[in-house]
Amino acid sequence: MAGCSHSRLSDRVNKFVKLAYNELWADVQLELSRLLAEELPAEPLHPEKDRVVFFQRVALFYVRYLQIFRKLEEIYDQVVHPQKRRLIRTILDGVIGRLLELKNEMVEKEYSEYHYMDDILQDLNLIPADLEIPIPRYFITECSKDFQERKTMVTDILKMVEVTESLEPLIVKDMSPEKAIKIIQVAERARQGRLRAKLNEESRNMNRMYKTKEPGAADIELAAVCIQKVWRGYVQRKRTKIDREEEMIFLGMAMDPKYKVPSSAEIGARATEVFNCNRQREHEEDYQKAIVAITKQLLDVEGHDMSNTLKDQIRQWFIECRDATGSFPDYPDEEEGGSALIFAEKNPQQLKEEIAALEEDDSKNKPKKKEEKKKNGKDKGKNNTEEEEEGLKMLPSAFLSDLQVGNKTFEDFWKKRNESKNFVQRHDPELIKEEMRKVVEAEIRPQVDVQMREELAEWKLAVDKDKGGKAKGKAKKKGAKGGKKKKEKDLTPDRTLESLCQELVEQGLLKKPNNVALQDYIGDYSYVGSELRKLGIEPTPSLSDVRQVLTLYGILPLGSQVVHEKAPLIKAILLTGPTGVGKKMLVHAICQETGANLFDLSPLNTAGKYPGKSGLAMMLHMVFKVARLLPPSVIWIGDAEKMFYKKIPKQDKELEPKRLKKDLPKSLKLIKAEDRVLLVGTTQDPLSADIKSLCKMYSKILLIPKPDYGSRCILWKQLITKQGGEVTKALDLSSLSKISDGYTPGHMVRVVQSVVTKRRVLQQAMRPLTASEFVPPLAKINPVLKGEEEALKNWYTKTPLGKKKIKAAAGKEEEAADKKKDAKKKGKK
Template identity: 45%
Template sequence: MYKKLDTCYDQIVHPQKSRSLRVLLDSIMGRIVELKHEMSDLEKTEFQPFDDIIQDLKITPDDVSLSVPRYYIHGRSESYTVRQKVLHQMIEQMDAESKTKDGEKPSMNLDEAIKVLQMHERARQGRLRAKFMWELSMEEERKRKISKGLKVLSEADAATMVQKKWRGYIARQKTKKARSEELTFIGMRPGEARPVETDELKKAKDTEDIRRERLKKHEIDYQRALVDIKQNLYVSKGPAIKEELQDQIRQWFIECRDNSGKFPDYPDEEEGGSAKLFVNKTPEEIEAEIKAKEEAKEAKGKKGKKGGKDKKEKKEKKGKGKKGKDKGAAEEDPGWKMKPSKFNEDVDGRLTDYDTRWKFRDESHNVSQRHDEEIIKEEKILEVEEELRKEVDVIMREELENLKAALDKDKGKKGKKGKKGKKGKKGKKGKKGKKGKKGKKKGKDLTADRTPESLYQELIKQGIIKRPERVMLEDYLGEFSYLGTTLRSMQKEGQPSTWDIKQMLTLYGILPLGSETVHENAPLVKSMLLAGPPGCGKKLLVQAMANEVGANLFDLTPENLVGKYPGKSGLKMLIHMVWKVAEIFQPSIIHIGNAEKTFYKKVPKAEKPLDPKRIKKRPAKADERSKSWQTHPTRGNEQRPVYDKIVMVPRPCYGDRKIIIEKRIYDKLEEIQTAFIDFSSLAKMTDGYATSQIIQVINDTINERRLNQVGRKPIKTEEFIVELAGHQPIFAEQEDAFTQWFEKTPIGKKRKKILSPDEGGDVGKGAKKGKGGGKKKKK
């Protein structure tokens, strides 16, 4: 449902339908996030295996994978493009300045320049002389062999030799072609999963881009129509609406005067003004009001009859309550119930809107799918009425005061001017009190005299705001976990797969960061710790998320803060600037690499210049679309309660490695040039190595020099082994240390208790016995 709505919202060019779809799409995104939190709280784990469900429903992992909404990229605002231009320009300027500084060399005088030229010219002449002498020696050797009577081949023998070589070449080509056709037939051709850019796909992409451009043009026309139609309604129907409202209010004056003998008090603007008087009520609401009034009258008459009956009733109720409790205790636990969703109202509203407005609407004349003027008139007439009502209220209040004054004059009474003044004073006092409270909440702004743009530029110059590398979430390559359910049936907790990690980051990070609706209503994840061995893609995930949602990337890694904003005042200014800029230019991601260093009990001597403990805990506000993403696990237990979510990013499994190796090699070589590479064997040999190490081995093996030789000397599997031997793998002890650390986290403990409840029970009993056995301890 989410994927289909995402496609609809991306491709529908009708501006009014597009708005309804946006609300519905955001609501469903928020509902999916709610479901993820519910599943996480229920199972005490962030990863749920879907392999059994996929098998039962006969679908693929791609069918249930959550992609990033398309409007996150195609519907970005102009402010984002302006920020990106400023960021690119300043970084390029800083790079140019650093290059000029590094490239400055002492000037060379004329004599030194002549010596350098002479040296290179002599070397060139020497190479030419050596080549000439080699050719002479080869010619002399050939003549010497001929003079000794070396056998010269006849034409027939020479032709036979050429034929033999040619037939061997043709046979090898035929064998290679037959092997390729066989692999294609059985569906095991290497590299066949690579998407091929066909003419049809290219045409479809061009059509999608055309529709997006058409929606932008229709949106401009729609915004212009909103203003024009509202102005026309003011001119054409405004006087009639105003006169009708005045007549209704005057009629109300007369009816109240006839019923009570005096004019009523006019409702204040805060209470809704005259809109409060003419609220359309259903017959059921009117009957409920009449019943409530009758019950209130009966209650007043029966006040004196209360006493002993109430006490008896209370006793009976208490007795019933106790019995009910006993019954409930005897019954079984009703089980888990899902919390009510905050997005149901929006979804129901959009469905009702469709049924009442679009379902039976004839749009055969609107082939180009432009805005519908009748719908705009229906919406704008209400706005015109509301604005005119406020104007009418001002006029009718004065008219009512005049009527009251005239009536009091006839009766010989004075006007009530004193009360009016008191009301105004009270209102002023209330306003002052509110302003004072707001001032206390905001606190002191350390950069009140500076513009947000200047703060943004300063943070770029200091290297705090960085440009993320051009990677997306799809560049984090890996496989789906097909054995998750099997492992859980064996009471084992497997490592999360690449697919699981991408899904979790999409739900907890990308969807709330990119959508205000999801951020405001769905459960909020303020900070997350990405833990795992080095080189497994933690930093890539942070940069990919920043690119997916167009977020600012703040780098508060201890190594990046060395020498920047020194002292307590400098640190205070840095934190203030970062959070102020992050709040103004939302969404934002704050990245702290090597997060465990900020929680050192005692800083090692080698890392004292970094001062890693400068950055303290500072949670994000609920209304800020900024998140803190730390990478690398802690060496202690101090920081576990700081993070809302902790994710283990493991080293790649066999399936992940095979996909990474194929993708990287095919980016460098053509399919024919990979005939002698066994990808499966390479994936097995790289077991234990991190993703960055595998990529580095491929880059070092297939370098520029080796690429030039591929035509006459194909690359073989053995060449990668030589480079792989120079890297140190991630040993089992190191990976076990990460697993043991994760089991001590809050969610790890809860999950372990679910998997092995007996162990948790034994620990609890032991603790109770230890407390009671004080004499044994003394002995």
């Protein structure tokens, strides 16, 4: 009976969860349909002349799409129905892509990688946490079998190399006699010191024993009073502390301890999430089996009828073309789509004209094309200037059409669908049949095309003997041959992927990324960024802004193949900033969040490996080949400035830091939209590099600042807690954050590790941590000076985006001056 009641309860919970997520999906689709109606109105919007107003419109779209993205990601993670999940995934990829397009639009219009939307948050009644970009969980959980096999292969190779390295015998280095004597002396002095301390303690104890006398009555009474005072003070302080904590909880300024422990509802919700994930896998396996079975059934039952129907349609097209044009048409080639091209909603005359036009295009001369391109380029330039004069418009989108189709599918099919009988949320066989009929037809079509080409040839021989189509076919083939592009030469055609991976691991070029999540890159939100920009002050981005931008540029495109192919392509990102701001950590976080492989092409790591021009070409070829075959992949270049040194320092000449300067940009150009490969460079000294070459290679340059006051407060608390320390009232975090201005997160980690040791953690009960303990280790570290920070900011103004920002600011000042002059003239009149 107990088991039965438990199953009924779980069924009720699952039913409630199903209804909740279906209702949430309906609400999200309603908001998405409203957004699409605003973005694609019946009448086109007039261009906006005011840049600030235009940016506000784009930023509002961005925030609204972000809220849809957050909800859709949660829905997709918990919905169990396999066919619903496919539609939600399509819409989710479209929303991510549109989000990236709007981000690109904001960068183009505001000339900055960082944007501040605190005013929009106020208008929409949102909190800063709502601007946090979630990382979809399906990036890692939903991988194809091939991808998982390749990943396991790479991890096995990495483990095997680690084991062989650890099994190597330890080589005993030769030690000089002076060094050995010094070590022995240190050990002996420590031993003598411990013995001396022990003897001193024993002598003190003996002296105490001789000094003790028999206490009198007065002494006993005084001792009792003293003990009473101490005890009463202790009890009163404890009561006062309890009263203060209760008052803070009552005022809502502190959390009740009982809520800090996970409640039964939270534990149940987590159990339901795990249960839903397991059910998703089961339903997906059943769905895949049903697809195979239904496809086979359709081929056996309806395959013959489909073939006859296609043949009858094609024969009818032959006759219609003969009646309309006086001759039989040429059958479309397989490359053009075969008979599928015939039924593209065109009449025979239109199709005949289209085929003739394609033949004429092949015979056109190349010089004419060049002249047309030049003319078109001039005309386009004129049109662009006219549009700029008229006002600002939204750039064309590659995702809005997909979102419209997905929204229409939901409206037509899933919105009003009654699923009361499908309690378990399994697949619908009828839907599979509708989808698979198209697949079966696509499989049958090539066979039908072969038969119908032969039949058409017989018809032509029988009726149109005077007309020969052989010459045309030859001309087409020649044209097709001439249009082929040269493929990249494969330097390793006979080698397997496993052997290439093993060699790269052995050479230290393919590494295992550190287990670091992006959420570990802690930082606070910029609360007054938009207000500062209104006053003409450029705000310093916070670490939270850096985290969000890197999610948009690195993680979201790498995680989804569809998004990477259609979204604005970003091939290379450069992270610049002082030592310790977390540049390397961000590189490892990108790999960890997307499951990407990490290739290290830093000058220090490649020094002495694959010497000569042929060796360098082989190294780059292997790295980029494996990176393409094992997507997603991140190619990291530490100390990126060394590759573009203005003048190579003496200590770096042996490394040959410039050996990749010419060949790496060439390899980077070969990366296409379908290749999920990202190049990430990190540098702390970009001033020593040639800025033109650096900016030419890296399309996105992110300047990472030192943490502000809010970020330092959060960092100190999180780092101390993570190390095992307790943040009490005795620890003045505000003062500690104030005096640590100029220090980076890396500096703070070192200080916390040196102060919060295992011994100090055990002493916390009697002696809580204080801010003064962290000051001496901080004083030993050199902070980031203002001069260094200003030098990086001045360098950033020389980058392409920095130059655009300066020009835009100069243009605004001129406009403001002209307005003042016009106002003065009007006043005089």
